[in-house]
Amino acid sequence: MATTSSAHGEAAALPPLTPGPYRKRLGLISIVACFGGLLFGYDTGVINGALRPMTEELGLTPFTEGVVTSSLVFAAAVGALSGGRISDAWGRRRTILLLAVLFFVGTMIVVFTPNYEVLVAGRVCLGLAVGGASAVVPVFLAELAPYEIRGSIAGRNEVAIVIGQLSAFVINAVIGNVFIDHPSVWRYMFAISALPAVALFVGMLRMPESPRWLVEKGRHEEALEVLRSVRSEERAVAELGEVEHVAEEESAENRIGLGAVLRNKWLIRIMLVGIGLGIAQQLTGINSIMYYGQIVLIESGFSASAALIANIAPGVIAVVGGFIALAMMDRLDRRKTFVIGFSLTTTCHLLIGIASVVLEEGNPLRPFVILALVVAFVGSMQTFLNVAVWVYLSEVFPLHMRGFGIGVSIFALWVANGVLSLYFPSLVDAVGITGTFFLFAGVGVLALVFVATQVPETRGRTLEALEEDVSTGAIYQVKARS
Secondary structure, X not given: OOOOOOOOOOHHHOOOOOOOHHHHHHHHHHHHHOHHHHHHHHHHHOHHHHHHHHHHHHOOOHHHHHHHHHHHHHHHHHHHHHHHHHHHHHOHHHHHHHHHHHHHHHHHHHHOOOOHHHHHHHHHHHHHXXXXXXHHHHHHHHHHOXXXXXXXXXXXXXXXXXXXXXXXXHHHHHXXXXXXXXXXXXXXXXXXXXXXXXXXXXXXXXXOOOHHHHHHOOOHHHHHHHHHHHOOHHHHHHHHHHHHHHHHHHHHOOOOOHHXXXXXXXXXXXHHHHHHHHHHHHOOOHHHHHHHHHHHHHHHOOOHHHHHHHOHHHHHXXXXXXXXXXXXXXXXXXXHHHHHHHHHHHHHHHHHHHHHHHOOOOXXXXXXXXXXXXXXXHHHHHHHHHHHHHHHHHHOOOHHHHHHHHHHHHHHHHHHHHHHHHHHHHHHHHHHHHHHHHHHHHHHHHHHHHHHHHOOOOOOOOHHHHHHHHHHOHHHHOOOOO
């Protein structure tokens, strides 16, 4: 799919970015907002090490283990859809404050749960918060960031997610080995996440609203004040004018609301692209590794305690890959990044499947080879796919449908995630590591075809320039950038 040779056309009229205190202000805003990503990562990753002691204390069965794990994921699908809609109506900042409260309440329910049923209720509450954060935080960051560094700013949320997952793996390993005989050790693992929930709430009280959302609501003076805090004066005024121009065009042409989306074939198409990209990302199996990594490593030949420690390795490489991705995000086209990512992850899937066949159970090399390949898979995923997908979804939709568009796309992403998390243990039990990863490889080939034929380029353009081309279909029809 082509991109444009005049990618900087409309953006060229904007004054260039210049050094100044506003860059530090933008950095502070991204750090505070990314506590939402940190909580997302911790609350999805903590189950990896908490599941075994939780099962022993509460008497869970293999099926109820799947329900406990996937309840957060399916609730996250609902949270993404509703969070996007709420943020469109209520504001990005106020929605993130609400999510911080949900994170804290859900954590308390899980920590003090007396039984399986209340545990699931707590996981559902956490899932609503995780899903909402996955839809709202990237949009909040993308709408505040200058287009030149939008990828690296919005991508920080994904890095925060994997830092949260790594934190969960490390804390699980420390607490799990120090309090190995304590039946409620898993409660301590969950309790840690109350701290960043409080930090997110307190921090967001002092953060500004998205200037683009303020313009859409007719609050132009407030939008300019926010832009002045994160841009030079000249750039803030020029950027506000561009946002106002697009908002006026939308209103004049009645391009606002769900009805306008459904009447425009190009907006429907970009919705399908977002949905397809979200599902493709999940069908790599990345979150199955993050949730059930210990199970995979035990299946490959590690002992339970060794698997808990070895499981830290994928978490470390995910963080390293995330920082590499941030460095590349504003230099490498999104589509090229996707193609490289799906090529590498599909290759890793094939190699894991082959290794599990060639190295039979009992072979001392088997667990270490599979661990190395899992680490390579996670590194490839994080460097070339995870950060890029979240950035892409935060920037590709027009302003009037941005919360709704990313919400629907991430709803589909979480549903795919939930189905995998519910059935992954059964899949490994039925066809083993070999069949599971060969299946992932087959899906990866389909994802490559999808990216090559359907996904348009978005890098290096203002949100307003992208909005025009997405709404008219020009984004699919322009010639390739030289």
